[in-house]
Amino acid sequence: MEIQLAQIIFQIVNFGVVLAALTYFVYKPVVKLLDERKAKIAQAAKSADEIQKEKEHIEESKEEILRKAKAESKKIADEARREALSQVKTLLDKSKADLKAKEAKFSTEMQNLRKERLQEVEQEIKQAAFSLAGTVLEAEIDQKKHQKILDTQLQKIIESL
Amino acid sequence: MLHVNVISAVALSSAQQKTLVTSLENKYKGETLSFNYRIDTSLIAGLQISVAGKLYDASVNGMLQELAKKI
Numbered sequence: 001m002e003i004q005l006a007q008i009i010f011q012i013v014n015f016g017v018v019l020a021a022l023t024y025f026v027y028k029p030v031v032k033l034l035d036e037r038k039a040k041i042a043q044a045a046k047s048a049d050e051i052q053k054e055k056e057h058i059e060e061s062k063e064e065i066l067r068k069a070k071a072e073s074k075k076i077a078d079e080a081r082r083e084a085l086s087q088v089k090t091l092l093d094k095s096k097a098d099l100k101a102k103e104a105k106f107s108t109e110m111q112n113l114r115k116e117r118l119q120e121v122e123q124e125i126k127q128a129a130f131s132l133a134g135t136v137l138e139a140e141i142d143q144k145k146h147q148k149i150l151d152t153q154l155q156k157i158i159e160s161l
Numbered sequence: 162m163l164h165v166n167v168i169s170a171v172a173l174s175s176a177q178q179k180t181l182v183t184s185l186e187n188k189y190k191g192e193t194l195s196f197n198y199r200i201d202t203s204l205i206a207g208l209q210i211s212v213a214g215k216l217y218d219a220s221v222n223g224m225l226q227e228l229a230k231k232i
Contacts (some may be wrong), residue, residue: 126232130225134205137221141206146171153207153219154177158184160217 162193168201169208170220185212 141149163224167173173181177197185194189212204220211217 036205126229128231132212138205146206149206157210161188
C-alpha cells in the first residue's frame, strides 16, 4: 500500500470540514448551553444567597421586634404595677386618714358624751343637794323666823324698787 | 291698773302688807294697784313680787336656785 498525498490532503481537508462543522453546529451550542446553564446556576446561587440573606434579615428583624415587644410589655407591666401600687398606696393612705378622722370624731364624741353625762350627774347632785337643803331649811324655819325673813326680804325688795 | 302678785311662803302680816302697799304706791304714783296675795310653801321662806312685768324674787328657794346656777 502506497501513501498517496492527495488522499492525505483530502483526508485532512475532510477532517477539517467535519471539525469545523462539528465546532459550529455542536461544540459552540453545547458551550453556549453550558454557559447559559452555568449563568442560571450562578443566578440561582445568587438568588439563594439573597434569599438566605433576606431570611436572615427577616429573622434578625423578627428577633428585634420580639425583643422590643418584650421590652415594651415589660415596661407596660412595670408601669401597670407601679400604677397599681400607687393606687393601693393612695387607697391605704385615704383609709388611714378616714380611720384617723373617725377615731378623732369618736374620741371627741366620747369626750362630749362623758362631759355631758358628768354635767348631768353634777346637775342631779346639785338638785338633790339643794332639795335636801330646802327640806332641812323648811323644817328648821318656824313662824317667828318666817316673819323675820319676810321682814328682811321685803325690805330688800322695797330698796330695789 | 297694775296687778301686783305677791307670793310668800307664809302669809304676810298686816304691817308687812301695809309697808309693801305704801312702797309700791310711792313707786307707781298715779297708777291704780291691784294686789293679789298667794301662799306657796315651795318658796321655803321669803317672798316673790311681780309687778309691771318685773319679778322681784326674795325667796329662799330663789336664792338656792341662784346659788345652784353659780355653782
